[in-house]
Amino acid sequence: MRFLTLALTLGIASSSILAATPTAAESVNLYSSRKEALMRPLLDAFTEKTGAEVRIVAASGGQLIQRMIAEGEYSPADVLLTVDAGNLWRAADAGMLQSVDSKYLLSVVPSDYRDPGNQWFGLSLRARAVVYATDRVSSDSIATDLGGYIGLAAPVWEGRVAVRSSGNIYNQSLIAAVIANFGAERAEQWVRGVVGNLARPPSGGDRDQIRAVAAGEADVAIVNSYYYALMLGSEESNSIGNTAIYFPTDDQMGTHVNVSGAGVARYAPHPELALAFIEFLASPEAQSLYAEINNEFPVHPDVQPSGEVAKWESFTPDDVPVVEFGKLNADAVRTADRAGWK
Amino acid sequence: MGAALARLSSAGRRIRTLNSWTWTASVTSLLLIAPLLVVVFGLSAPANDLWPHLVDTVLAGYIVNTVGIALGVALGTAILGVSTAWLIAMCDFPGRAFFSWALVLPLALPGYIAAFVYGDLLEFAGPIQTALRDYFGWAKGDYWFPAVRSPLGAVVVLSLVLYPYVYLLVQTAFATQSATLIETGRLLGRGPLRIFRTLAVPLARPALVAGCALAVMETLNDIGVMELFGIGTFTTGIYRAWFGFGDIGAAARLATVLLLVVLAVLWAERRLRKSLRYHPENDRSRPVIRYVLRGRRAAIATLGCGLPVLLGFALPAVFLAWWHVRAGAPIDPAFPAIMLNTLGLALAATALTVAIAWLVVFGLRLDPAFVRPFARTAGAGYAVPGVVVAVGVLGLCSLFDHAVDDVSRMIFGVGTGLLLSGTVTVLLFAYAVRFLAVSMNALESSYHRIPSTLDAAARTLGVFPRGMLVRVHVPLLRGGIATAAALVFVEVMKELPATLILRPFDFNTLAVRAFEMAHEERMADAALPAIAIVAVGLVPLIVLSRRFLQPNVAAETSS
Numbered sequence: 044m045r046f047l048t049l050a051l052t053l054g055i056a057s058s059s060i061l062a063a064t065p066t067a068a069e070s071v072n073l074y075s076s077r078k079e080a081l082m083r084p085l086l087d088a089f090t091e092k093t094g095a096e097v098r099i100v101a102a103s104g105g106q107l108i109q110r111m112i113a114e115g116e117y118s119p120a121d122v123l124l125t126v127d128a129g130n131l132w133r134a135a136d137a138g139m140l141q142s143v144d145s146k147y148l149l150s151v152v153p154s155d156y157r158d159p160g161n162q163w164f165g166l167s168l169r170a171r172a173v174v175y176a177t178d179r180v181s182s183d184s185i186a187t188d189l190g191g192y193i194g195l196a197a198p199v200w201e202g203r204v205a206v207r208s209s210g211n212i213y214n215q216s217l218i219a220a221v222i223a224n225f226g227a228e229r230a231e232q233w234v235r236g237v238v239g240n241l242a243r244p245p246s247g248g249d250r251d252q253i254r255a256v257a258a259g260e261a262d263v264a265i266v267n268s269y270y271y272a273l274m275l276g277s278e279e280s281n282s283i284g285n286t287a288i289y290f291p292t293d294d295q296m297g298t299h300v301n302v303s304g305a306g307v308a309r310y311a312p313h314p315e316l317a318l319a320f321i322e323f324l325a326s327p328e329a330q331s332l333y334a335e336i337n338n339e340f341p342v343h344p345d346v347q348p349s350g351e352v353a354k355w356e357s358f359t360p361d362d363v364p365v366v367e368f369g370k371l372n373a374d375a376v377r378t379a380d381r382a383g384w385k
Numbered sequence: 386m387g388a389a390l391a392r393l394s395s396a397g398r399r400i401r402t403l404n405s406w407t408w409t410a411s412v413t414s415l416l417l418i419a420p421l422l423v424v425v426f427g428l429s430a431p432a433n434d435l436w437p438h439l440v441d442t443v444l445a446g447y448i449v450n451t452v453g454i455a456l457g458v459a460l461g462t463a464i465l466g467v468s469t470a471w472l473i474a475m476c477d478f479p480g481r482a483f484f485s486w487a488l489v490l491p492l493a494l495p496g497y498i499a500a501f502v503y504g505d506l507l508e509f510a511g512p513i514q515t516a517l518r519d520y521f522g523w524a525k526g527d528y529w530f531p532a533v534r535s536p537l538g539a540v541v542v543l544s545l546v547l548y549p550y551v552y553l554l555v556q557t558a559f560a561t562q563s564a565t566l567i568e569t570g571r572l573l574g575r576g577p578l579r580i581f582r583t584l585a586v587p588l589a590r591p592a593l594v595a596g597c598a599l600a601v602m603e604t605l606n607d608i609g610v611m612e613l614f615g616i617g618t619f620t621t622g623i624y625r626a627w628f629g630f631g632d633i634g635a636a637a638r639l640a641t642v643l644l645l646v647v648l649a650v651l652w653a654e655r656r657l658r659k660s661l662r663y664h665p666e667n668d669r670s671r672p673v674i675r676y677v678l679r680g681r682r683a684a685i686a687t688l689g690c691g692l693p694v695l696l697g698f699a700l701p702a703v704f705l706a707w708w709h710v711r712a713g714a715p716i717d718p719a720f721p722a723i724m725l726n727t728l729g730l731a732l733a734a735t736a737l738t739v740a741i742a743w744l745v746v747f748g749l750r751l752d753p754a755f756v757r758p759f760a761r762t763a764g765a766g767y768a769v770p771g772v773v774v775a776v777g778v779l780g781l782c783s784l785f786d787h788a789v790d791d792v793s794r795m796i797f798g799v800g801t802g803l804l805l806s807g808t809v810t811v812l813l814f815a816y817a818v819r820f821l822a823v824s825m826n827a828l829e830s831s832y833h834r835i836p837s838t839l840d841a842a843a844r845t846l847g848v849f850p851r852g853m854l855v856r857v858h859v860p861l862l863r864g865g866i867a868t869a870a871a872l873v874f875v876e877v878m879k880e881l882p883a884t885l886i887l888r889p890f891d892f893n894t895l896a897v898r899a900f901e902m903a904h905e906e907r908m909a910d911a912a913l914p915a916i917a918i919v920a921v922g923l924v925p926l927i928v929l930s931r932r933f934l935q936p937n938v939a940a941e942t943s944s
Binding site: 081100102103104109114117208270373377380 | 435439442504524614621627630790802885888890893901902904
C-alpha cells in the first residue's frame with residue numbers, strides 16, 4: 044500500500060507541476076481548430092498590442108465543441124475558432140456561442156461570411172478550386188468541358204478526377220453549396236457522377252491530390268486554394284510546374300468559398316477581451332498576417348492577398364451565404380454516403 | 386479458550402484486510418470502467434434518423450473493413466512475431482544478439498507516422514513509382530502497383546509496427562517454457578520444423594494469443610492510419626458520427642457494438658489462455674541449446690530478422706531524418722519545453738497506471754472470483770478508441786465537477802467551478818483507462834510465475850496480505866513491473882487523440898506536435914518531434930528487450 048501511496052503522490056505531484064502554468068492577470072482562452080503553429084504569430088501580435096496573453100488549446104472543431112458542451116457553464120473557453128463555417132454553425136446551434144454587438148465586425152465582414160444572428164464571423168476566405176494538368180488539359184478545355192463544379196460529373200472526365208474523402212468538411216460544405224444551388228436531387232446525381240469519374244479511391248490530403256495531378260494519376264483535382272499557393276511557394280514548386288489553378292463558375296453557381304472564423308463562447312469568462320481578440324483578428328494588421336501565413340484571401344475588403352495568391356485571376360464567389368453550409372451539412376454527408384463517396 | 390478466541394479474532398482481521406484490498410481493487414476498476422459506461426449510456430440519447438441512415442449506407446463497409454483488418458493484423462503479427470521469435474530463441478546465426486533486441490524497435494514508431502511515410506513513398510506520385518515510370522517509360526495504367534492507401538496497406542503497416550508484442554511474449558515462451566520438452570523432442574529424433582509445428586508453437590499458444598490480442602486491440606482503436614488511408618471502420622465511424630454529425634446516440638451505438646467486439650476478443654483470449662495454461666513451476670527453466678545455422682540458412686535467418694526491423698523501424702526513421710535535413714528546417718524553439726513536458730507526462734502516467742494495474746492484479750490474486758469481472762472489463766479501455774475514452778472521461782469529470790460545485794453551493798454558498806476538467810489529472814485518468822490492460826497483462830504474466838505455494842507460505846507466516854505484497858511479491862515482480870512500465874511509457878508517448886481533446890491550455894506533447902505539423906503537411910517540421918518520440922521510446926524498449934534476452938549460453942549441437 045505504501046508503494047501505491049507513493050506512486051499516486053508522485054503522479055499527482057508531477058501532474059500539478061505540469062499544470063502549474065503561470066496565469067497572466069489578463070488572458071483570453073482560445074479553443075482553436077487552427078493549429079497552434081499557424082496561430083502563434085497572430086497570438087503574439089495580439090499580446091504585443093494589448094498586453095493580454097492568449098492561451099490556446101488546439102483540436103478539431105467537433106472535438107472542441109464537445110469539450111465546451113461537457114464543461115458547460117464553467118467552460119474556460121472565451122473564443123471558439125474553426126476553419127470552416129459548418130462547425131461554427133454547429134457550435135451556435137448547440138448554444139455554445141453568444142451573439143455580440145460589434146459595429147466594427149459588422150462593417151468589415153461581408154454579410155455572406157458571418158452568422159445572421161452575430162454569433163460568429165468569418166475571418167479568412169478559401170476557395171475550393173480545381174487544379175489541372177496543363178499538359179493534358181488545355182485552358183480552353185477547362186473552361187468549356189468543366190465550367191462550373193457541375194461539369195466534374197460530365198463523362199469527359201471519367202477516370203480523371205482526384206479528390207479527398209467526403210469525411211473532410213471542405214468537401215461536405217462543397218456538396219452543401221451544390222445542394223443549395225441545384226437542389227437535393229441534382230446534387231445527389233452530381234455526387235454519383237463525380238464518384239464515377241474518380242481516378243482513384245479518395246485518400247490523402249489536398250496536397251496529395253495536387254501531386255496526383257502533377258504525376259499523371261489524375262487530370263483535375265478539387266482542392267483548397269491555399270494548399271496550391273503553399274506548394275507553389277515551397278521546394279515542391281518545380282515538381283508541380285505542369286499544373287494550373289482554375290476557379291469553377293457557371294451560370295448558376297459561382298466559385299465555392301468557405302471561411303475560417305470565430306465566435307465568443309456562450310460562457311466566456313472574459314467576454315470583452317474575447318470580442319477584442321476577434322476584432323483584432325479582423326483588423327488590417329492581423330488580416331495581412333493571415334494572408335501571409337496561410338495564403339488565404341483576407342475577409343477585410345481593404346487588405347490584399349499576398350504572394351502567389353495575388354497573381355491569380357479574380358473570380359466570382361458563389362452567392363450562397365456560408366451559414367447555409369452548416370444548415371445543409373447533415374444532408375450533404377448523407378448524400379455522400381448514399382452516392383458512395385468514401 | 387483464550388488462544389482460540391485470539392485466533393478467531395485475528396482471522397476476522399485477516400478477512401477484513403482481505404476485503405479492503407479486494408474492494409479497493411474492484412472500486413478502482415469500476416472507476417476506470419465508468420468513462421466507458423458514460424459512453425454506453427449515450428445509447429439512451431434519442432435516436433434520430435442518422436442511425437438507420439448509417440445502417441443503410443456505410444455500416445456493412447465498416448464491419449467488413451474492421452473485421453478484415455483486425456484478422457489481417459492478427460495473422461500478420463503472428464507470422465512476423467512467431468518466426469522471428471523462433472529464430473532468436475532456437476537458432477544461432479550472424480547478428481542474432483543484435484536482432485534479439487532490435488526486433489522490438491518498431492514498437493517505438495507510432496502507426497500513423499509509419500503510415501504517413503509509406504503513403505508518401507509508395508503512392509503514384511511518390512519517389513518509387515515515379516522512378517519506375519521514368520526508368521521504364523511507363524504511364525498511368527501501363528503497370529500494376531499495389532495501392533498503399535488501402536485496407537491491405539493498413540494491415541501491412543500495422544503488422545510491421547505491432548508484431549513486437551507477439552515477438553516479445555512468444556520469444557520468452559520459446560526460450561523458457563518449452564526447453565525440456567523440446568529437448569525430449571530432439572532426443573526422440575524430431576527435426577526442427579516438426580518440433581516447431583508440433584511442440585513449440587502449441588506450447589507458446591498462450592503467449593501468441595496474448596500478443597495477437599494486444600495487436601488486434603491497437604488495430605481496433607486506430608484512427609490515424611485509417612484516416613490517412615481513407616478507410617472506414619467502426620472507429621472512424623464513431624468519430625464521424627460524433628464530431629461530424631454531433632450525433633451522440635449514433636456514435637454510442639457504434640461504440641457499443643465495438644465494445645462488445647472488444648469484450649468478445651478479451652473473453653476469447655482468456656478462454657484460450659486458460660485452457661492452454663502450462664505450469665512453468667514444474668519446468669526448471671534453463672536455456673535451450675540452439676541450432677547453429679550456417680551458409681544459406683544463416684543468411685535467410687539474418688534476412689528474416691532484418692526485414693521487419695528495416696521496414697518497421699529503420700526505413701521510416703531514416704526517411705523522417707532525411708525530410709528534416711533536406712528542408713533545412715530550423716529546430717522549433719519550443720521543442721525542448723515540449724520534450725520535457727512529454728517526458729514528465731509519460732512518467733506520471735506510467736507511475737499511476739502501473740500502480741493501479743498492480744492494485745487490481747493483486748486483488749485478483751487474493752480473490753479471483755470476486756475481482757475478475759471488474760478487472761476484465763476495466764482492461765477493455767485498451768481497445769476503445771482514444772477519442773471515445775476521451776469523451777467518456779470528459780463527461781465523467783464534468784459530472785463530478787458539477788456535482789461538487791452544486792454541493793459546495795448548497796453548503797457554503799460558493800461554487801467551486803471546474804476542479805478537474807481542463808487539468809492534467811483528467812489526462813492522466815484517461816491514460817490509465819486506456820493503458821491499464823497493457824500493464825495488467827505484463828504484471829499478470831509475471832504473477833503466474835510466482836507459485837501460489839509462496840502465498841500460502843506467507844499466509845502461514847502471518848505476513849498476509851501486506852507483508853506478502855511487499856516482501857514476497859515485490860522482489861519477484863521487478864521484471865514484470867519494468868515491462869509494464871516500459872510498455873505504458875511508450876504508449877503514452879505515442880498517444881494522440883485523447884491528448885488532443887483533453888489537454889490543458891498551452892499544453893503540447895511530441896505526438897501532438899508531430900500530428901499537427903503532419904496534418905498541415907509540413908513534413909519537415911513534423912519529422913523532429915516524430916524522431917524524438919521514436920528516440921525516447923527506444924530507451925525503455927531496449928532495456929525491456931535486454932531483460933527478455935536470454936543469457937548467451939555456448940551454443941553447440943547439430944544443424
